[in-house]
Amino acid sequence: MTLDKDQIASKIWNICTILWHDGVNSADYLEQITFLIFLKMAYEKTRAPYNQTSLVPDEYNWESLAKLDGNDLEIHYRDILDTLSKYEGMLGIIFRKAQNKISDPAKLKRVINEIGRIDWNILGVDVKGEIYESLLGRVAEDTKSGAGQYFTPRELIKAMVQVLKPTIHTTIHDPCCGTGGFLLEAHDHILHASNLDRDEQKMLKTQVISGQELVTSTARLAVMNMFLHGIGEAESPILVGDSLIKDPGTRFDIILTNPPFGKKSTDKFSTEDGLEGKNDNTIVREDFWTTTGNKQLNFLQHIHTLLKIGGRAAVVLPDNVLFEGGSWEVVRKKLLHNCNLHTILRLPTGIFYANGVKANVLFFEKKQASENPWTRDVWFYDLRTNNHFSLKQNSLKIEDLQEFIECYHPENIHDRKETYSVENPEGKWRKYTLEEIQKRDKINLDIFWIKDKALEESENLPSPEIIAREIMDDLENALEQFRLIEKDLNT
Numbered sequence: 001m002t003l004d005k006d007q008i009a010s011k012i013w014n015i016c017t018i019l020w021h022d023g024v025n026s027a028d029y030l031e032q033i034t035f036l037i038f039l040k041m042a043y044e045k046t047r048a049p050y051n052q053t054s055l056v057p058d059e060y061n062w063e064s065l066a067k068l069d070g071n072d073l074e075i076h077y078r079d080i081l082d083t084l085s086k087y088e089g090m091l092g093i094i095f096r097k098a099q100n101k102i103s104d105p106a107k108l109k110r111v112i113n114e115i116g117r118i119d120w121n122i123l124g125v126d127v128k129g130e131i132y133e134s135l136l137g138r139v140a141e142d143t144k145s146g147a148g149q150y151f152t153p154r155e156l157i158k159a160m161v162q163v164l165k166p167t168i169h170t171t172i173h174d175p176c177c178g179t180g181g182f183l184l185e186a187h188d189h190i191l192h193a194s195n196l197d198r199d200e201q202k203m204l205k206t207q208v209i210s211g212q213e214l215v216t217s218t219a220r221l222a223v224m225n226m227f228l229h230g231i232g233e234a235e236s237p238i239l240v241g242d243s244l245i246k247d248p249g250t251r252f253d254i255i256l257t258n259p260p261f262g263k264k265s266t267d268k269f270s271t272e273d274g275l276e277g278k279n280d281n282t283i284v285r286e287d288f289w290t291t292t293g294n295k296q297l298n299f300l301q302h303i304h305t306l307l308k309i310g311g312r313a314a315v316v317l318p319d320n321v322l323f324e325g326g327s328w329e330v331v332r333k334k335l336l337h338n339c340n341l342h343t344i345l346r347l348p349t350g351i352f353y354a355n356g357v358k359a360n361v362l363f364f365e366k367k368q369a370s371e372n373p374w375t376r377d378v379w380f381y382d383l384r385t386n387n388h389f390s391l392k393q394n395s396l397k398i399e400d401l402q403e404f405i406e407c408y409h410p411e412n413i414h415d416r417k418e419t420y421s422v423e424n425p426e427g428k429w430r431k432y433t434l435e436e437i438q439k440r441d442k443i444n445l446d447i448f449w450i451k452d453k454a455l456e457e458s459e460n461l462p463s464p465e466i467i468a469r470e471i472m473d474d475l476e477n478a479l480e481q482f483r484l485i486e487k488d489l490n491t
Contacts, residue, residue, distance in 0.1 A: 008118060008123070008127070008131060009131050009134065011114055011117070011118065012033070012131060012135065014114065015029075015033060015111050015114050015115065016029050016033070016135075016138075018107055018110055018111055018114075019032060019033075019101075019102060019107070019111065021107075022102060022103065022104055022107045023103075024101050024102065026138060026139045027139055027217070028101040029101070030135055030136070030139050030221065031098070031101070031217065031220065031221075032100075032101055032102055032111070033111075033115070033135070034094070034220060034221065034224045035081065035094070035095065035098060036111065036112060036115050037115060037120065037224075038094055038224060038227070039056060039061065039062040039065065039080070040062045040115050040116065040118075040120055041120045041121055041227075042054045042055055042056045042061065042062070043056070043061050043062035043063060044119065044120060044121045045121060046061075050121065055087075055089075055090065055091045055234060056084065056091070057083075060079070060080045060083055060084060062116075064076065064080075065077060065080060065112065066112055066116055069105065069109050070105050071105060073105050073108060073109060073112075074100065074105040074108060077100055077102075077108060078100050081095055081098035081099065081100060082098075084098070085097060085098050089234050089235050089236055090223060090227065090232055090233070090234060090235065090236040091234075093219055093220060093223045093236045093238065093240055094220055094223055094224060094227075095220075096216050096219075096220065096240065097216050097217075098220075125228065125229050125230040128228040128229070129184070129225070129228050129229040132224065132225055132228050133184075133225065136179050136221060136225065137151070151178075151181075151352070151353050152178075152181055152182070152258045152316060152352075153351050153352070153395075153396050154181065154185070155396050155397055155398045155400070155401060156316075156347070156351065156361075156396065156401070157181050157182055157185045157256075158185055158398055158401075159398065159401040159404065159405055160182070160256060160314040160361060161182070161185045161186050161189050161256065162189070162405055162410070163314070163363070163405055163408045163410045164254055164256070164312055164314055164363075164410070165189075165193075165410050166186045166189060166190055166208075166253075166254050167190060167193075167194065168190055168194055168196060168200050168203065168204055168208065170208070170253035170254050171207075171208060171210070171252045171253045171254070172186045172187075172208060172209055172210070172252065172253070172254045172255075172256065173210050173211060173212075173250075173252040173254070173255055173256075173306060174210075174211040174212075174255070174256055174257045175211070175212050175243040175255070175257060175259075175299065175302060175303065175306060176212070176213065176214065176243060176257055176258070176259050176260060176299065177211030177212060177213050177222055177238060177257070178213065178218055178222065178258070179218060179221045179222050179225055180211060180221075180222040180225045180226055180238070182256035182257060182258070183209045183210075183211050183222075183226070183231075183237070183256070184225065184226070184229055184231075185256075186209065186254070186256060187204065187208070187209050187229065187231060188229075190204055190208065191204065204231075205230060205231055205232070205233070206232065206233060206235075206237075209226070209231055209237050210237050210238070210239075210252075211237065211238045211239070212238065212239045212240075212241065212243040213238055213239075213240060214240075214241065214242050214243070216240060219238055219240045222238045223236050223237070223238050226238065243302065244283050244298050244299065244302055245283075246285070247285065247287050247305050248306075250306070251306060251307065251308040251311065252306055252307060252308060252311060253307075253308055253310075253311050253312070254311065254312055254313070255303050255306055255307060255311070255312075255313040255314070255315070256313075256314050257299070257303065257313075257314075257315055257316070258315070258316035259295060259296055259299035259300075259315070259316070259317070260295055261295070261296070261318055261354075261357070261359075283298045285301075287301075287305045288301040288302075288305075289301055289330055289331055289334040290327045290330040290331060291327075292327040294327060294328075296317050296318060296321050297321065297327055297328060297331050299315075300315065300317065300321070300331060300335070300362075301331065303315060304335070304338065304339065304366060307366040308366070309366055309367065309368050310365065310366065310367075311365070311366050312363070312364070312365050312366075313362075313363070313364055313365075313366075314361055314362070314363050315361065315362050316347075316359055316360070316361050317359060317360055317361075317362055318357070318358060318359050318360075319358040319359065319360065319446055321360075322344075322360065322444065322445040322446040323442065323444045323445065323446040324442075325442045328442075329442045329443055332442075332443045332445060333443055335362075335364065335375075336373055336374075336375040336378075336434065336437070336443070337370075337373040337374065337375070338366070338367060338369075338370075338374065339364040339365060339366050339367055339374055339375065340364060340365045340367060340374045340375050340376075341362065341363075341364040341375045341378055342363060342364065342365070342375070342377070342378065342379060342413055343361075343362075343363035343364075343378070343379050343380075343381070343408060343413070344360050344361070344362055344363070344378060344379070344380050344381075344445060344447075345360060345361040345363075345380075345381050345383060345404060346360050346380065346381065346382045346383055346384045346385075346448065347359045347360055347361065347383060347384060348383050348384045348387040348388070348389050348396070349384070349388070349389070349470065350388060350389035350390045350391070350394075351389050351391075351395075351396045353391065355472070356470050356472065358384075363408075373434060375434050376433070376434055377431050377432065377433050377434065378431070378432050378434070378437060378445070379407075379408075379416060379429065379430070379431050379432075380429075380430050380431075380432065380447055380448075381403075381404045381407060381408075381428055381429050382428045382430075382448055382449070382450055383400070383401070383404065383428065384448070385448055385450040385451075385452055386450065386452060386453050386454070387400075403419075403428065403429075404428075404429075407419065407428075407429040416429075416431070418430055418431055420449065425449070425450070425451070426450055426451075428450070430449060432447060
């Protein structure tokens with residue numbers, strides 16, 4: 001009997017429940033399910049009607065695992081994870097540093113039996129991808145951070161992709177790809193917006209989409225996510241490592257990304273021996289405009305390097321990138337001069353798993369060297385003022401971004417019309433000239449004009465919970481800045 005999508009999703013959740021009762025947390029049970037589904041799918045591909053050569057050696061394949069139980073099963077499972085972690089390409093990334101987190105062999109056997117009852121390869125890529133992404137969403141919700149990063153709302157990703165309109169003839173990259181949300185949405189947009197022939201379908205699968213991710217466990221989820229959506233073959237579309245270390249030399253047509261937020265100049269880490277240390281995040285590169293330890297500024301400079309001349313980017317960045325002095329001001333000036341920074345979308349709070357995040361999306365196009373600035377006008381869309389969203393009761397929907405998509409006018413960004421006017425001061429879409437921006441202190445791009453109704457009418461004040469959350473976020477940001485100042489003074 002063929003199971004439908006809902007029945008398969010129900011089975012997967014049953015598996016998660018089995019692991020949860022064994023004390024396995026959400027991030028770990030997703031990893032274990034990833035290992036086992038990959039082994040099952042790779043084995044299915046070797047059977048009729050596919051008859052393909054498997055990436056997994058026979059002695060470590062699904063069949064070798066499924067026929068065992070008890071201690072023999074647990075020992076062989078550990079051996080599989082350890083052996084496959086030493087391989088190159090997609091196999092090596094999926095199983096890199098893999099460990100068995102299912103301590104009870106009986107529960108491991110139950111999980112294997114449940115996964116074994118599903119014929120994964122007869123499912124469409126949309127079905128497999130949707131099931132897996134629902135698991136990723138659950139993990140992000142449980143950890144409140146999206147595998148260590150802010151889990152970008154899919155509706156926002158869709159809007160960013162819709163206005164950039166990637167095609168089969170564009171190369172798309174995310175230098176800090178997380179679980180691959182931007183890359184998958186770009187892939188789906190191209191797949192469904194174009195009538196691709198067989199060669200173009202293969203090109204979309206192997207050449208158009210790429211990314212890089214620092215965290216091994218997150219990269220594993222990204223590669224599996226791509227694999228289930230039919231992206232990549234023996235070679236992984238995702239590289240594992242710190243993309244900020246150097247200029248890779250490769251250039252791309254489109255960059256879509258949400259760099260990890262954080263202002264600390266050092267990150268703590270643990271070695272394999274359990275010792276703790278710190279990484280200094282100050283990046284020194286000849287292709288950068290300024291030397292800084294700020295992650296967002298370094299990623300913004302790195303993105304500029306990665307773009308081809310004429311290449312386009314859409315980047316989610318926190319508010320402080322728009323108004324702080326020092327290195328922030330240097331980068332803003334360079335961005336306005338070397339690129340056409342044509343659009344800034346002010347995002348509302350309440351759309352990220354981390355509370356109180358104030359962020360924007362910057363849209364810009366890289367230009368060739370010039371004595372004069374390439375930016376002439378910057379268009380702002382204010383989706384923040386007088387809008388209050390939450391993850392469950394009032395989540396962000398694509399309809400909330402529809403006016404922005406229309407105002408962006410992706411068919412021709414030079415043919416835009418403001419919705420703001422003296423007669424309509426509540427219009428969310430407004431243009432500021434470069435001359436107006438240059439007159440602002442420190443080239444401040446944190447611009448808003450719509451009156452906040454909460455400040456005028458007490459009955460429209462946000463809930464105490466929202467107010468308290470925003471105050472706490474501001475205090476935490478201030479404390480981080482003071483810690484940075486203290487560290488610099490000590491140095």
